[in-house]
Amino acid sequence: MSGIPEGIVPVLATPFLADGAVDEESFVRQVRFCVEAGAAGVAMFGLASECFKLSDAERDRLAKLTVEAVGGEIPVVLSVTPQAWELAVEEATRFAAHGASALMVMPPFLLGPSAEAALAQVQAVARATRTPVIVQYAPAQTNLRIEPERFLALGRECPNVHAVKVDAVPAGPMISRLGGQLKAYVGYLGTHLPEAVARGVHGCMPSAAFSRFFVETWRLLREAPPAGRRLHSAVLPLLEFMMQTVDLLLACEKRLLVRAGVFTSPTCRRPCVEMDEGQQREFAVLLERASPWLPEWTR
Numbered sequence: 001m002s003g004i005p006e007g008i009v010p011v012l013a014t015p016f017l018a019d020g021a022v023d024e025e026s027f028v029r030q031v032r033f034c035v036e037a038g039a040a041g042v043a044m045f046g047l048a049s050e051c052f053k054l055s056d057a058e059r060d061r062l063a064k065l066t067v068e069a070v071g072g073e074i075p076v077v078l079s080v081t082p083q084a085w086e087l088a089v090e091e092a093t094r095f096a097a098h099g100a101s102a103l104m105v106m107p108p109f110l111l112g113p114s115a116e117a118a119l120a121q122v123q124a125v126a127r128a129t130r131t132p133v134i135v136q137y138a139p140a141q142t143n144l145r146i147e148p149e150r151f152l153a154l155g156r157e158c159p160n161v162h163a164v165k166v167d168a169v170p171a172g173p174m175i176s177r178l179g180g181q182l183k184a185y186v187g188y189l190g191t192h193l194p195e196a197v198a199r200g201v202h203g204c205m206p207s208a209a210f211s212r213f214f215v216e217t218w219r220l221l222r223e224a225p226p227a228g229r230r231l232h233s234a235v236l237p238l239l240e241f242m243m244q245t246v247d248l249l250l251a252c253e254k255r256l257l258v259r260a261g262v263f264t265s266p267t268c269r270r271p272c273v274e275m276d277e278g279q280q281r282e283f284a285v286l287l288e289r290a291s292p293w294l295p296e297w298t299r
Contacts, residue, residue: 004102004132004162004183005075007040008215010208011048011187012066013253016267022058024065026263030208031069033262037211040203042070043104045079046187047141047167047246048207048253052081053269060094067099075101077134083108085121089128096131104134104165109142118144119154126158133160134185137174138167141246148177155182165205175199189243190214191236194229197221207249209256210239212295234293238286247273252283260295 012034015026034042044066045051045059054062067076078100082088085108092103105125107118126133135154139145148164155161163183166174172195175184183202186193190206197218206214213235220228242252251273254266275283 003075004134005041005077005203007203008038008211008218009041009043009075009077009185009203009205010034010039010211010214011043011046011205012208013048013250013257013263014050014054014062015254015257015263016265016269018265018267020267020269022054022062023264024061026257026265027062027065028069029262030257031066033257033260034208034211035070035073038215039074039211041075041077041101042066042208043077043079043205045081046104046136046205047138048249049079050250050269051079059091060098063095063098063100077102077104079104079106079136080125081106083110085124088121088125092125092129092131096129100131102132102134102162103129104136106136106138106142107144107146109144112143115144115146115150119146119150122161123154123158126154126161130160132162133158134163134165135161136165136167138165138187140168148174151178152181163202171196172199175201189239189249190217190232191239191243193217194221194225194232197228198225207242207253208262209253209260210235210294213293231293235290238283238290241282241286245273248275248279251275255283256287 015023017023070076078095080088080092080103105122108121151164165185167187171186176199178184185203186196187205190204217232242249250268257263258266
């Protein structure tokens with residue numbers, strides 16, 4: 001299955017056992033959890049996948065495992081994140097060979113490359129494969145700022161660059177300035193999804209634990225916007241709490257997946273955030289308030 005999926009494409013978390021080893025059984029359960037929730041696709045090796053805490057061998061193994069676990073039922077988006085041109089091209093080529101439906105490419109950002117240099121690497125990756133490409137734009141996490149006109153130019157130069165994942169706040173202006181010439185996704189745990197849908201966004205990449213909730217919210221926002229906004233606002237305080245930092249998102253996300261019977265352990269590879277008593281208390285309060293609108297396992 002190839003192409004850019006439209007709708008909810010959860011970013012998979014990497015499950016670890018208590019000793020820090022990758023938990024492949026939990027990973028496969030997570031993939032199936034998303035498929036059964038009605039996700040339009042799944043994405044792996046995003047920031048919320050702890051991609052920078054995985055070895056090359058682990059990334060390759062998990063890439064293959066994602067494609068195998070999906071079994072051709074929905075598209076698989078695999079992220080390419082190496083900071084060097086040659087390594088990014090090599091990884092993209094491998095992921096395409098493993099069966100990725102699309103590649104999500106993060107422009108290099110370490111040591112502060114110019115926007116031109118960063119996009120040149122994306123261009124090299126796009127030209128190395130015919131696989132559709134999504135460019136990930138996360139200025140707060142990378143300190144790399146790129147104007148939408150540069151993305152549009154890249155799309156004209158590389159026909160397989162189809163979309164931008166706008167991990168920025170606010171995301172709305174970027175979505176509108178892309179003007180449908182490039183498709184747009186939003187991340188940030190879907191905290192601004194109603195506005196993004198109103199602006200014509202192509203999809204959302206939230207966390208896996210909320211797959212069923214976001215599939216329903218996406219449907220309502222497109223078919224009955226007032227009802228979709230009410231559903232979204234009921235859970236928004238919990239989403240905003242979790243999305244304060246990527247580390248906090250991971251800590252909460254893995255607890256939810258353990259609660260759902262998907263993960264065996266909430267372990268994150270160190271360094272990672274340790275939720276203090278106040279955060280644990282607030283998380284529990286917000287989860288309880290949101291539970292009437294979430295799947296049964298959150299109650």
